[in-house]
Amino acid sequence: MPLLRLLLIILVLFNLLALAAGQGWLGTSETRGEPERLTNQINPDAIILKAARPEPARASPAALEPEPEAKPTPAALIPAPVPAPNSGVPDKPELRAEATPAPPPELARDPTPDIPVCYAYTLPQPQADELEKLFRAASRSINVSRETVEPANTWWVRIPPFDSRQRAEKRMRELKELGLTDLFVVREPGPNQNAISLGLFRTESSARQHLADLTSKRVRDADVIPRNPAIQRLEVRGNDAIVKPASERIGADRPILNRSACPSL
Template sequence: MKRVLFLVLLLLNLLAFAFSRGWLGTPAPEGEPERLTNQLNPERIVLRPAETPHAEEAKPKAPEPVPSPETTQAPAPAAAPANDAKAPAAKAANGHDETCVALTGLSEAQADNLAQNLRAATAAVRATHETATAPSSWWVHIPASGGKEAAERRVAELRSLGIEDLFIMQEPGPNQYAVSLGLFKSEAKAQQHLAMLQNKRVRTAAIATRNTVVHRVEMRGSAAAVDTMSASRVVRQSGATIGECKP
């Protein structure tokens, strides 16, 4: 009897569970208050009005600004091509296609006179008097040290070694009482003489370069104008040597 009662109760519980799950039919719908209470954090729910899909497109657009006549500029006209006849002259004035000839072997007075004559003869070339310092000779000597008596002792020692071509410098200045052993027009000859003295055990001899101021006249201009003036009577009578200008 107890087993029958237990089975009946179990069956009733199963039916109640099935009914609550809706397995035996749809339960009655819950009201709005019950649904809100069953939700998590119902106070955070905010209702928003629905947006129209084409609301953004319906907004009027601001008209684009129209450029004023003052701000509209016409394109600048192209520059007119330069006259072909003036192009060679402009190049020569700017240093392009320009020829330079140097007239050397002149004294200061001769260079001044030649430059003036060339400028008076033509305006097609520019004649300028230029100067430069260049070595003119190489001096083999024993530098001054100890005054006149020391120089005389050195001369006696040199003569004992068989060296006779020498003398003591007497002019006031830094080379006074130096012993001169030779003056040469080329550095190679001076080096050769110094080597000979060193072979004779002369250890204090040295070479000093003597410079001089060189004067020249430079002619610059177009090749035709420079060639014409190079063959002119003014240049021929000056006796100058014609060569190229050095940079």
Template sequence: MAPLRVTVIILIFANLLALALWRGWLGGGSSYGEPERLSNQLNPERLRLMTEARPPAAPPAVVKPAPEPEQAVAKEKAEAEPPAADSVAPQACVVFAGLSPDQARELTARIAKAGTGFKLSETRSEAPSSWWVHIPAQGSRDGAEKKAAELRRLGVDDLFIMQDAGPNQFAVSLGLYKNEVAATRLLDTLKEKGVRSAQIATRGAGTVRIEVRGPGDSLATVASDLSERLRGVNRLECSP
């Protein structure tokens, strides 16, 4: 009986020891159950599960390749140097003297139509600048041609028919002189040949002198054309 009694007593003590350990009466480690774990924490009601906030990834920086030294120097020179100025064409000057007001207007209009780049300077004079020996307008081209043929039969070959519109259109020009003496001498010679309709008209009362300046090549072409159209007008060179 003694061994059985000892066994029962040992079992009782073992159960009591187990109960004390389970209750924590002996100061042992806390239970690993989830309810006990939460109850042992300080202020469990303030616990929050947070995910770690990470800043958004910055885009990769674009690195520009540094320019080659020679290219950089060439670029700086190109930016520093001003554009080359256009080559300026040589300038020229032509004077048209002894123009009537109508001729001056025609010349101005034709030069304006020729293009830009021309500069005009106009001077008016009240004194006669020339004396014109001519046969007055014949009214038509046929009449002027008939008169010219008649003059040639009389031995007068230095003549031309005025073509420009105006009061002197289809007149027959026989000569333009700087002084009255020379014009009178020609008129006397024509009378000796039998020319009775020739007369002298002064030019320059209200005449116009126009200087035209501009690019040499263009001005030469325009001046040549104007000289053909404005017969009897003096054309002179001047300093540009």
């Protein structure tokens, strides 16, 4: 009896072990099929797939080489800073110390100071007339005055010189046909050559009267001039920088002119 009881107890223990093994109480067992595998999964709806992480970039051989030691750059090779483009906003005014105004410069002096000068010319009246015209034409700032030093002593009624002797003689024949007898053609070389002389008079009034008589006889090309012209003194006054060059220029063409200083300025 005791042996049977022991065998029965052993048989019950084997059955219990077989039951526990079948239910998986004793550990994980092999998969018995798809339905059983699905039941063994733990909350399949909560599974989330994550993106694969990128592999770290591999360093190239050139990057692994040591960098060369930096050398100082010469100042001449450093590029100038590029100015920032104008954004339309005015820059802030730079504060500067107020400059002290420079004293006004002295008035520039006239390079040609007004130095009065006076030149005198003593010459016959016809030359004095010509010289006065030349000085007045040279500059309006030149003042010209003259006075008679020696009056004329004779006055000549004449017809001005012709350009040829033949024309002078032809005109003389025409005058003789009008009844004139006291006349002749000047033959001496000079400014009056080929002029026709109509008479000499001691006074200007007598010469003018004779000219009026000739005009009444239709002689209209005659005139009256001093035979021995009056001697006059021509005084030229003005700034030395203007009068002196004009005097030298006029005197260069007329070497007979005698220039002297005026008795008083």
